[in-house]
Amino acid sequence: MSAAEALHARWSPDAGEHEHVVFLVEGMHCAGCARSIDKAVRALPGVLDVSVSNATARVSVQWQGHGATGLPQILGAVTGAGYRPVPLAGAAAAAEFQRERRAALKRLGLASLGMMQAMMYLSALYGVSDIDTAMAQLMRVTGMIIVTPVLFYSGAPFLAGAWRDIRHRRLGMDVPVALALLLAWLPSVVNTLLASGEVYFDSVGMFIFFLSAGRFVEMNVRHRSLSSAEALARSLPAQVTRVYEDGRREKVSATQLSAGDRFVVPKGAVVAVDAEIDPAAAEPQTSLDESLITGESAAVLRGKGERIRGGTVNLGAPLILRAVASVADSTLASIVKLLERAQATRPQIARAADRAASWFVAAILLLAAVTALAWWRVDPTHAFAAVLAVLVVTCPCALSLATPAVLAAATTRLARLGLLVTRADAIERLAWVDTVVFDKTGTLTGSAAGLLDVKLLGQMAREEALAIAAALERGSLHPLAEAFRPFDRPSMQVAAAREIDGAGIEGTIDGVRWRLGRRAFVEQRPDEARDTYMYLGDERGLAAAFEVGIPLRANARQTLEMLRGMNLDIIIASGDSESAVASAARALDIRRAHARLSPDDKIRLVEELRAGGHRVFVIGDGINDGPVLASADVSCAMGQGSAIAQSASDLLLVHDGLAMLPRAVSTAREALRVMRQNLTWALVYNIAAVPLAALGLVPPWLAALGMSLSSLGVVLNARRLARPARP
């Protein structure tokens, strides 16, 4: 089995005691499918843990190594349950996505074209009695010619799903759907051949179109969330320059590096694996940007022999490192793994409508049988009409549309607000949220450094001081140097510029030696207590002091006040330093703020909150937030963060600002309310219509009308949400 080999090559890190694998499953659409896969895999000997998420189509299995059960047996069990396992990553998955997307688009396209045409032709039969019989028959035949391919091509997944469910003796959502389709289509074909009576071809076409559209949206959402791990892995360089003992250098693939190998990282490049700084390095200290891993915005200094993690950016001189782990064992790889696992074990939100519908259909089947029997004894000529009326009038169309229609409408409204929903059930979960956890950098604050304050200490004008500072910082890769860029004057020439790591920059401008950095460095005095300012001065003394940092977003304060007004608790969880977090918390009036959290700490914080009964909404940015976003009840990434955090999150904020968050929460709450109305309406309609149909009081045409109207009512009710939001 080649899929098994591909999986094993990628996923056998804990080989030995316990083995663990995460893979995708095709053809899984409901909670029932997830349960049957779970059951099939659990039945194997030696399987320790199985978790199946139908939202992301992921299956995560842990099993005892060296036993009778191996990957081929697990994949075999999944195949035996009627589903197709697919490797999680790489070209195979990409090709799989493309194939699935094209097939789904074709089915949707055919259904929409067919639905419109069938409706156009068959509307001639609606309630008009003076149509002549030959013309009516022409319309019936045309409807049959159009809708039959739609049923067997566009509707194939539902028919196949129902067949699979029946073979495995269970009632999934596809069973009522397929039954309704076939029972509406079959009598229509019979009536067409007999050239009289009702046909429901247009209803069949419309139903398939609605269902296909729902499946298409669901598929898009799934594909987007799956590419996140790939995006994270891509941020590492594929090649590194290896340095041999004899000084020879050679470009090799990063995956070939193993512990002990030495390699060189140029200025501005990303370190491929976890490594330590060569003790024989020329510089005593080097400046690094670890924001990819820790979220810490300021550059950090590392000395000889210190450990740095893969994903770190070298800001200083070219650096010779000694690898301490291979790519697969490095920090970033474990973040990827964390992300995979978090996504695979995402808590399963009960899909009440799905389950209700499968109970519902069992009841309907029973009722139809009872109706048939009763009418058979009373008056056999009415039996078929009554059974058909029962089945058509109770077709769970409205029930199965109730939730997706609302979600689609709410998604549209959120998109207008600048929020993209990347997971279908995010809206439902967002409505339940009571705690909001914000990352600081890039979320509450912007992502680029800015000038917060300027103090003039000498005779120099503000513009002049800023221009000198900007000229000195011109060559610096330090993240905070960005703050000075807007004040740079190209005419100002800097000579003999030198960056001293951890201290500052010096350079000669117009014959004057300027220094910019810590006060002790500028005044060339022994070290003293640090403050948050950067000083500019020459030999004669200090000229100015600048406070540089990442400013809060313009609307952060109002947004948080509005969120608090909606009974939401607000917490800051940041990887940044205590002082930076405390000042942001003070400015925003937040009481709970946690600083210096690693990705694991953040997950622990979220899990503690959730264990305490809270429903947690995490808003973050940066790769280090990927796992924590995936472990939250619902998560949102800022659009300008790195690609990974975006794709791991349920929501993606595309506008650069937080102002839309309160409205997103209120939209989600409104969506939940409308969903409940819809479910109530669909159930009430069905419960009221069934006895009438069973008593033979509802002719089939009225049943068809009722079915369409109840669906229409549900859809129209949902459309209210898609109107432009009130200001």
Add this chain to the structure above:
Amino acid sequence: MSISWLLVLLGLAVLGGAVWALFWAIDSGQYDDLEKHASAALEENREIPDSAGQTKV
């Protein structure tokens, strides 16, 4: 009456043509990535993907 048969046949032919055109467009990869082509010009060192959606690097 016969004119309605002709018109219906014509309508079905147009529908068939539309379905064929849509399937052809999907199979040639035109719907695979709706954003890539628009942003391809902004990216450095990257050739614009060909019609099959394959990127040559």
